[in-house]
Amino acid sequence: MYDVIVIGGGPAGATAAIYTARGNLKTLVIDKAPGTGALALTHKIANYPGVEGEWSGKELLDKMRNQAKSFGAEFIQTTITAVDVEDEVKSIYTADGTFEAKTVIVATGSKGRNRMLPGEERLLGRGISTCATCDGAFYQDKVVAVIGESEEALEEAAALTKFAREIFFIVPRAELQGVESAPELPNTHFYYRTRPVEIVGEKGVEGVKIRKASGEEELLPVDGVFIFLSGSKPGTSFLEDQVPLDEEGYMVLDEFMQSAVPGVFGAGEVRRSPVKQAVVAAADGAIAAMAVDKYINKRSKIVPQYK
Template identity: 75%
Template sequence: MYDVIIIGGGPAGASAAVYTARGRLSTLVLDKAPGTGALALTHKIANYPGISEELSGKELLDRIRSQAASFGAEFKQTSITAVDLEGDTKYVFTADGMFEAKAVIIATGSKGRNRMLQGEEELLGRGVSTCATCDGAFYQGKEIAVIGDSEEALDEVLALNKIAAKIHFIVPRAELQGVSELPQMGNTDVYFRSRPLEIVGEQHVEGVRVKQASGEEQLLNVNGVFVFLSGSKPGTDFLQDQVPLDENGFMVLDEYMQSPVPGVFGAGEVRKSPVKQAVVAAADGAIAAMAVDKFIHRREQLIPQYK
């Protein structure tokens, strides 16, 4: 039993871990793909307070994570398969087993895009999905497509690889962000430099139209399409109605980053904010962490960490 589990290890989650661990709360950070968040993929940081030297986003994140680890926070790379957040004890189910905590901070950042593919919105939930762990089981023995450009997309392919009969992995870029080498995937065809044009279907997905690197267009006949492209839609699908979300999928949070569900907090890009900056996400994480301390110790007020 941990005091707090933080789901997501970006600037919000890692900063929260600094504060919870330093506040002597046993802390576990779960992150599916530490190298593919928006900050981790930033080539150079120039506007983070206190950082004047040339530094990549990954280097900055590594510093924050190391700082949290020095205070006792544990970091584990794994995929979340389900959560149970409604009781006093919070359960987080992963590919590596179940973890329990008194409180949870959701800091999963953003995963979707403002601009969808043609046909994507119309067929969402009818063959189009952004959550392999939620919907993968519906495609047992079927042919599917995965559209993605990062390590996260590869992780989803590997999960679906055990379920689907055939996977068409469509990668718009020349390589996957955060991936140096592809593993062996027997039932998966990978299409680099291929641009998805349209998801085809009337009542359900019937195929996806792709423009190959050669310029040739091809229609792939598939039963489902899983989309994991970088963007700005909050990564809250896995919560599955256990925590209130607004119409755009953002968590409903108060000024202390607490949701209406006791013991469940949010930070970073899962919160609707006028700006998306690493320093804002880090500040959210700090507030959420001190609110967790208040919640667990049943304090009347937040106790800031001055020293």
């Protein structure tokens, strides 16, 4: 019997485990694929507080996980087949057996699109990014492409204008969705009714091949590609019919990351967050962990960890 089972070992889950284990709560982290999360696949990170220099996402995650382990958290890699979290004792069924806990923190992040572009999987984190706020500074005075058709894609392109010398904005539809009129962005070329065909490069991005409405194909030489196509969904399908989810599958949580089901919490990209950043996910994990401590110890309020 664990005090808490954390499902997911990314920045939200690993941080939650640091706090729960350090708070003397028996903690188990279940992570299906530790090397395939969004942060783990990020090639360079230079803006995580307190971590100077450039680190790979995997290096940063390893530091988080090792810190959690140093406080006594256990980590296992296995696949969850089912859960039963409505009762007082939460049961997590996996390929390696059943684990039980008083509480559960869901930190499974979001799933990528079902269909990736040719070259995307190979170059993800090596010139392909899904966060201009995170990685834009790495493209100072370089040429980049933005692929998307949403307001989010437009906002990310606007953020990139602070850094990139030139931007190719590839929009598969005739217009941007949810945007009344696209503003003029400096050094940005819009390609409407244009589909990305392939991202070209071996060790890094060298270009993106596009197909225009006329059928003509063209190779745009770029140093980086930022992809904001629809399809990314929170990894919460295993909670259906047990924990309240909104219409897009995000967990419905209060300010303390607690769901309507007693003892079930969420953190990171399983909730609707204004921005997707490792530091935001980590903060969610810390809040969820301290809320778990309050729940298990029947405290009247959250007790922060100062020491």
